[in-house]
Amino acid sequence: MSSELVLTVYDWVPEPPRGLVRDLRVRWALEEAALPYRIETTPFRDRGPEHLAHQPFAQVPWLTDGELSIFESGAILLHLGELSETLMPRDPKSRTEVINWLFAALNSVEMAGLPWGLIAWAGEPEKSTEWPRFDGFLKSRLDRLEPVLAARAWLVGDFSIADLIMADVLRFPDRFGGLAGHPAAQAYLARATARPAFAKAYADQMAFYAAAD
Amino acid sequence: MSSELVLTVYDWVPEPPRGLVRDLRVRWALEEAALPYRIETTPFRDRGPEHLAHQPFAQVPWLTDGELSIFESGAILLHLGELSETLMPRDPKSRTEVINWLFAALNSVEMAGLPWGLIAWAGEPEKSTEWPRFDGFLKSRLDRLEPVLAARAWLVGDFSIADLIMADVLRFPDRFGGLAGHPAAQAYLARATARPAFAKAYADQMAFYAAAD
Numbered sequence A, B: 001m002s003s004e005l006v007l008t009v010y011d012w013v014p015e016p017p018r019g020l021v022r023d024l025r026v027r028w029a030l031e032e033a034a035l036p037y038r039i040e041t042t043p044f045r046d047r048g049p050e051h052l053a054h055q056p057f058a059q060v061p062w063l064t065d066g067e068l069s070i071f072e073s074g075a076i077l078l079h080l081g082e083l084s085e086t087l088m089p090r091d092p093k094s095r096t097e098v099i100n101w102l103f104a105a106l107n108s109v110e111m112a113g114l115p116w117g118l119i120a121w122a123g124e125p126e127k128s129t130e131w132p133r134f135d136g137f138l139k140s141r142l143d144r145l146e147p148v149l150a151a152r153a154w155l156v157g158d159f160s161i162a163d164l165i166m167a168d169v170l171r172f173p174d175r176f177g178g179l180a181g182h183p184a185a186q187a188y189l190a191r192a193t194a195r196p197a198f199a200k201a202y203a204d205q206m207a208f209y210a211a212a213d
Helices: A023-033 A049-054 A073-083 A092-121 A131-151 A161-175 A183-193 A196-212 B021-032 B050-055 B071-084 B094-121 B132-150 B160-173 B181-192 B196-212
Strands: A006-008 A037-042 A062-063 A066-070 B007-012 B038-042 B062-065 B068-071
Touching: A006 A023, A023 A073, A023 A161, A023 A196, A023 B196, A037 A049, A037 B196, A066 B007, A066 B181, A073 A092, A073 A161, A073 B094, A092 A131, A092 A161, A092 B068, A092 B071, A092 B094, A092 B132, A131 A183, A131 B094, A161 A183, A183 A196, A196 B038, B007 B021, B021 B071, B021 B160, B021 B196, B038 B050, B062 B071, B068 B071, B071 B094, B071 B160, B094 B160, B160 B181, B181 B196
Parallel strands: A006 A037, B007 B038
Antiparallel strands: A006 A062, A062 A066, B007 B062, B062 B068
């Protein structure tokens, strides 16, 4: 059904983003589904035409599956979901809900969490003129997510790519205390990252970049 | 193949977001594909449990197709793409590329364009401590997009949901001059919004909210 899966990541990254580089999402999904894959690398410091041919924004990761080359973590997760029922249920209603939440994680939650996290990461957010705007934006999304996460273990039935991506986009603001006041989101994130497949993916990414130092 | 498509939008919105509310993306796609649909409304001022059952973030739009209820404009466009070859090609390689760009528009380009646009919309961005960060973020993405858009009329072969969403996410920063210095992006946006289906969708949204005043 699937050719060999090859995941391309940077050959090295500096310390700060380790554990957050987006190949983590894909490693996690591959581990959850027990899909065999191989890692290839592209230079972090020299992003040339071959890199741009696979990832036009000069980011990572991308995944190849035979003649298909897939970039954007959301697109890769959707592709892996098509390959594995462990990652995405097959009945049309559940499948639709998983895809709804996949986009929601990326475009409604990460859309608010990323600018918040960038300002927080830079330090002294209280001195930023934009803090009220982006802090309010993130809170407005977490306030809506909270009752959903309080009412169920996973977003759609069993654990799926919807949870994998939602948990991963929550990790960035959580690094700077952004989930404070949202205990259901904190518990959900703890539940997701306690999964052996996350631990394996995280350890693999950290070990990979440590070995490249 | 498809049941009746019902698109739910707010019953009214204030003046400023008119022409930008996200049901525009869906109206545009429905017009491109000449898919019949019906509009229903949900109260803008009172977002209750029925609204949240369809759209957990209390936003619009959502689309129902028989027993399926789809929220997030990206998920809706993907669903419509599955219904219409006009919106998404069928051969696996082109289909994969369209889906790559669908996610890229939402998670790489809108991710940079939205915070930029929010700061610009608030006025006096040069007084914002975050302007250099988010202006640089948007430029970094537009700089990568520029050679892609300069080299082809549409992202993947003929016009598809990839172009529809990419053009629509560019409209928000463009409103505040954010595409200055990126002539290929400006020309691409002009090309996309010159399509009769965009004009119809835009006029329909404006007329709908004007009638609700």
